[in-house]
Amino acid sequence: MESNVRVRFAPSPTGPLHIGGVRTALFNYLFAKKHNGTFVLRIEDTDQTRYVANAEQYIIDALEWSNIPFDEGPNKNEKFGPYRQSERKHLYKQYADVLLEKGWAYYAFDTSEQLDAERKGHEEKGKTFIYNWHNRERGRLVNSLVLSEDEVQKRLKNGDKYVIRFKSPQDEILVMNDEIRGEIKIDTNVLDDKVLFKSDGMPTYHLANIVDDHLMEISHVIRGEEWLPSMALHVLLYRAFEWNAPKFAHLPLILKPVGKGKLSKRDGDKLGFPVFPLAYTNEKTGDVSRGYKEDGYFADAFINMLALLGWNPGTEQEIFSLEELTQVFDLDRVSKSGAKFSPDKTKWFNQQYLQTKSDAELTALFLPILEEKGISVAKSNAEKVVSLIKERAIFVSDFWDLSNFFFETPSEYDAKASKKSWKEGTAELMKELSEVIEGVSEFSSVNIETIVKEWITSKEIGFGKVMQPLRLSLVGAMKGPHLYDIIEFIGKKETLKRIEKAINEL
Numbered sequence: 001m002e003s004n005v006r007v008r009f010a011p012s013p014t015g016p017l018h019i020g021g022v023r024t025a026l027f028n029y030l031f032a033k034k035h036n037g038t039f040v041l042r043i044e045d046t047d048q049t050r051y052v053a054n055a056e057q058y059i060i061d062a063l064e065w066s067n068i069p070f071d072e073g074p075n076k077n078e079k080f081g082p083y084r085q086s087e088r089k090h091l092y093k094q095y096a097d098v099l100l101e102k103g104w105a106y107y108a109f110d111t112s113e114q115l116d117a118e119r120k121g122h123e124e125k126g127k128t129f130i131y132n133w134h135n136r137e138r139g140r141l142v143n144s145l146v147l148s149e150d151e152v153q154k155r156l157k158n159g160d161k162y163v164i165r166f167k168s169p170q171d172e173i174l175v176m177n178d179e180i181r182g183e184i185k186i187d188t189n190v191l192d193d194k195v196l197f198k199s200d201g202m203p204t205y206h207l208a209n210i211v212d213d214h215l216m217e218i219s220h221v222i223r224g225e226e227w228l229p230s231m232a233l234h235v236l237l238y239r240a241f242e243w244n245a246p247k248f249a250h251l252p253l254i255l256k257p258v259g260k261g262k263l264s265k266r267d268g269d270k271l272g273f274p275v276f277p278l279a280y281t282n283e284k285t286g287d288v289s290r291g292y293k294e295d296g297y298f299a300d301a302f303i304n305m306l307a308l309l310g311w312n313p314g315t316e317q318e319i320f321s322l323e324e325l326t327q328v329f330d331l332d333r334v335s336k337s338g339a340k341f342s343p344d345k346t347k348w349f350n351q352q353y354l355q356t357k358s359d360a361e362l363t364a365l366f367l368p369i370l371e372e373k374g375i376s377v378a379k380s381n382a383e384k385v386v387s388l389i390k391e392r393a394i395f396v397s398d399f400w401d402l403s404n405f406f407f408e409t410p411s412e413y414d415a416k417a418s419k420k421s422w423k424e425g426t427a428e429l430m431k432e433l434s435e436v437i438e439g440v441s442e443f444s445s446v447n448i449e450t451i452v453k454e455w456i457t458s459k460e461i462g463f464g465k466v467m468q469p470l471r472l473s474l475v476g477a478m479k480g481p482h483l484y485d486i487i488e489f490i491g492k493k494e495t496l497k498r499i500e501k502a503i504n505e506l
């Protein structure tokens, strides 16, 4: 049964979605699912100056890749549609008018030059200019609180530029509640009279956001900490409209891996990790930013990592499927303090998830890479290789480096390893070993191992004396999985060929 829980993710399409935005979307999604509620996507595109055309699609693609689909949004179950604020433009003026009528808002005709002059004048006296009860009725500012009704109407008819400002209350200690932070008190005297509506017919973020949350019956506003300073205005707006306010929860910031402050794209560029879910091309500059998807991260690993940025389950458990997260997530375990982002931990999550993927699934991802390298191999063989190497991989893209010797004769030999393991007499030993291997009739890993080991024991020499040059011959370096598995895979003929090549070249 659907509950009354309705939450929304309300990004502004100004560019690619930062991973902090994905985390906000995720927490909203989890909260909705946990409470059988509805997760809404609303595009807040009232600020046309910051609008970026491909950003909305990017947001939708990012949510889809992250596997956190919205229940209602643009072109999807438009119960309270439209879900793009630019398409709801006609709605907002009437709400600004309601506030004007109730005395909670007023027209202001001050030009930006006048306001700049006020600001400067204050600065010269070491003060900060705030447009609010301090000065809104003192006569220096040009608004409907000081102008006569006739004058106001005349200016409006004239088409003078205006804004509608909220009339924030004087001398009140506003007591609010945040689901994560608890009680928050604000002295309303420090609030400025924020602009709600502009004469270009567009509402500002504050008005549109409140009106839409109300009309879309949003029960919980879960958003980033950067919106905490707007909470007082929003609570006051609900009061002014005489609407029930939703519950508020402000999520902690995602912090830089080192030092203080919010994780930025610059940190990612500097330390070599993406801060966006998907790669993004800036249409103006042509700059391409990396994305987690394109960098080879699994969406479920990425989401698992994000879930633990600012939330904890209260246990040591770190690996959670999305399904599990929807069961255990709740706002009371979201922390107040910022969560440090760790690129290494993110890799660790990917490695953990890679290990849990089936060999068949991983092989399907590996085959195109092999094809690109010009290797044609039966699917079952590729799968065999995957099963042997995956424990050493963080990404599927590591597979080739971990396994190329299964498919190709080494073209060169690691110099350090050669020096260490290829000594006087090694060539003769390898020649003898070739004959031993040649004689193995049932060419299975276990069988080859038993026979080679018997031979080494009978020669009364150390295992390393044989095994190291053998690995070097077959792999080209001191790496790779169990050597006898490699021998079985490449077959007798190729094994003998590689040993001979090493004898000739080392």
Ligand code: GLU
Binding pocket: 009, 010, 011, 012, 044, 205, 209, 222, 223, 224, 227
């Ligand atoms: N449009 C705002 C943003 O870009 C939404 C803030 C909110 O969730 O109220 O983040």
